[in-house]
Amino acid sequence: MRSRLEWRRARVVEARTIAEDVRAVTFAVEGLSASFDPGSHTNIKVRINGEPAIRTYTVLPGPPGTLSIAAKRHPNSRGGSVFIWQLQPGDETELTEPENRFELSWRASRYLLIAGGIGITPIYGMARTLASRGQTLRLAYAAKSRQQMAFLDELTALLGDRLQIFAQDDGEALDLDTEFAALPPDGEAYICGPLGLLEAARQAWQKSGRSMSRLRYEVFGDNGRFAEQAFDVEVAELGARVRVRADQSMLGVLVEAGIDMVFDCRRGECGLCAVNIVEADGVIDHRDVFFSEIERQENSRMCACVSRACGGRIVIDTGYRPDLTAAE
Numbered sequence: 001m002r003s004r005l006e007w008r009r010a011r012v013v014e015a016r017t018i019a020e021d022v023r024a025v026t027f028a029v030e031g032l033s034a035s036f037d038p039g040s041h042t043n044i045k046v047r048i049n050g051e052p053a054i055r056t057y058t059v060l061p062g063p064p065g066t067l068s069i070a071a072k073r074h075p076n077s078r079g080g081s082v083f084i085w086q087l088q089p090g091d092e093t094e095l096t097e098p099e100n101r102f103e104l105s106w107r108a109s110r111y112l113l114i115a116g117g118i119g120i121t122p123i124y125g126m127a128r129t130l131a132s133r134g135q136t137l138r139l140a141y142a143a144k145s146r147q148q149m150a151f152l153d154e155l156t157a158l159l160g161d162r163l164q165i166f167a168q169d170d171g172e173a174l175d176l177d178t179e180f181a182a183l184p185p186d187g188e189a190y191i192c193g194p195l196g197l198l199e200a201a202r203q204a205w206q207k208s209g210r211s212m213s214r215l216r217y218e219v220f221g222d223n224g225r226f227a228e229q230a231f232d233v234e235v236a237e238l239g240a241r242v243r244v245r246a247d248q249s250m251l252g253v254l255v256e257a258g259i260d261m262v263f264d265c266r267r268g269e270c271g272l273c274a275v276n277i278v279e280a281d282g283v284i285d286h287r288d289v290f291f292s293e294i295e296r297q298e299n300s301r302m303c304a305c306v307s308r309a310c311g312g313r314i315v316i317d318t319g320y321r322p323d324l325t326a327a328e
């Protein structure tokens, strides 16, 4: 089974730098539906080192018929942000109709929004929508410096003292325990940021005894603990062997090689692409938010869309058995 994506032709109409290392790009898109909810994302066809690839970006609020995204120039990027940064008005690509897996519930008495760095992209749209509908909210926005904070002026004007920023260079630190303690029992938190922030938030939320259904988060797929390296993958049940370059995802290479894979989000959230690890030469860089910390330490499964081996060879079992389904 493979995830089916419906592609639309798109042409760049604007590209500009909106904060240090953050570039916003707006596309005019053919046949785009009228509207989308905050937190939605689109898949974009990019080229990395001359090879085709797909990357996922949050969609920003914008005029009908257009989709805007913002990308951070990331030192550990597998190459998607490099492509986005090079786009100029008139350039063409394809992207998908927005989908949303990071939706507002509209059932909370108070919303706590937390953004880490470029994680502001879905949170920005959520803050605008919640504020326009008179909802009670607070936005905690953390980044290395004020210069790296996109949408800071707009958010300051929109939210006033409902916005608090935490600039690491100024010695300001976000305290998750304090943030969560200030939420009423039916309050909800929405978080987007690097893996470390999400892990810390999950642990602090669990410790506070709150329902996990009231914590929602989104992660960046290229946000690992180690720099990308090339590695080899052997698929045990097929006897196939592929090479994953530093700028590729394991899932992308396996699909490209014609190996049947189950997947959906491509961002380490749904767990559908998880494969069994039969053998590994070295360390596995788990970059998902699907598995618990204990499961990651067990190293028996990994999400092929975002997680990687740190060089060497890995032997996997995809678990995909089409003949079993057909026999039932």
Ligand code: FES
Binding pocket: 262, 263, 264, 265, 266, 267, 268, 269, 270, 271, 272, 273, 274, 288, 290, 303, 304, 305, 306
């Ligand atoms: S496709 Fe969703 S976790 Fe990999």
